[in-house]
Amino acid sequence: MILEDDSTDWVWLKLLCLTIIAALTFEHSQFDIRISELFYSHGQWLIQKDAQPYAFIFYDGPKALLILLALYLITVLILKYRHSLNSISATNSSKLHKFITPLSIREISYLLTILIVVPTSIALLKGMTHVSCPNHLTLFGGSLPYLNVWQSIVADTPAKCFPAAHASAGFSLYGLAFLPTLKKHRYRIFESVTVLGWTMGLYKMLFGDHFFSHTLVSMLLSLTIACALSSVFFKKKTTSTIKSITLNPQRTL
Structure with a gap:
């Protein structure tokens, strides 16, 4: 996908279209079922929900770390804002800057917004779609019928x-790839966040909490939101980031 420099404000729309296509193509498809069957055998999922140490490593741990990150960013944002209002020597300013974070107030505000908006948006969508988990379905020992997205919405x-x-909590870190300060690390960030998000998503798939498409759509939607908000916070910075990722796929695989 080739993006022009003046198309910054529309990159997110292309990503949104890709998200919708993925949702319509994969949601409750045979591909989803075939993948879930790999984790379900003889009436049992590969692991049990809340089984330790898996729950701590792949659920409670990452969730706690992301909450701590958000709290840290809020603290740093307050300190930086208060610091900007006070007349402090350049030396002290430099020391404080290096101690807390090299990110600007705008970048911290953007990252905090992403960390909040992405999981919140996904949670709101979950409440609207009413789609069942694999372990709810009769196909996998549950009691609910197999329905597509539209049927699930109608059935309420x-x-x-x-x-x-x-998984969206992990994917919300895609916001790091759009920070101007971290531009030279964007490939590694994209790779790392993708691995993190899919690891968190795969964990839930192992005991039937999600189909493959649930995590795929979560990833694409998270990237869409991160891109859309970056076009608001950073304007022309966004295109170069997406363009670099899409034109150099070998560096992100």
């Missing part, structure tokens, strides 16, 4: 499994 089932919310 109590299920809330699509898109994947837990």
Whole structure:
């Protein structure tokens, strides 16, 4: 995908279209079922929900670390804002800057916004789609019928499994790839966040909490939101980041 320099504000729309296509193509498809069958055998999922140490390593641990990161960023943002209002010597300013974070107030604000908006948006969508988890379905020992997204919305089932919310917390770190200060590290950031998000998503798939498409759509939607908000916070910086990632796929695989 080739992006022009003046198309910054529309990159997110292309990503959104890709997200919708992925949702319509994979959600509750045979591909989803075949993948889930790999983790389900003889009436049992590969691991049990809340089984330790897996729950701590792949659920509680990452969740706690992301919350701590958000709290840290809030603290740093307050300190930087208060510091900017006070007349402090350049030396002290430099020391404080190096001690807490090299990011600007705008970058910290953007990253905090992403960390909040991405999981919140996914959680709201889950409440609207009413899509069942694999372990809810009769195909995998559950009690609910197999329905697509539209049928689930119409049926208004109590299920809330699509898109994947837990993985979205990891994918929210895509915001780091759009920070101007970290521009030279964007490839590694993109790779690392993708691995983190899919690790968190795969964990939930191992005991039937999500289909493959639930995590895929969560990833694409998280990237879409990160891109859209970066176009607001950084304007022309966004295109170069997406362009670099899309034109150099060998560096992100």
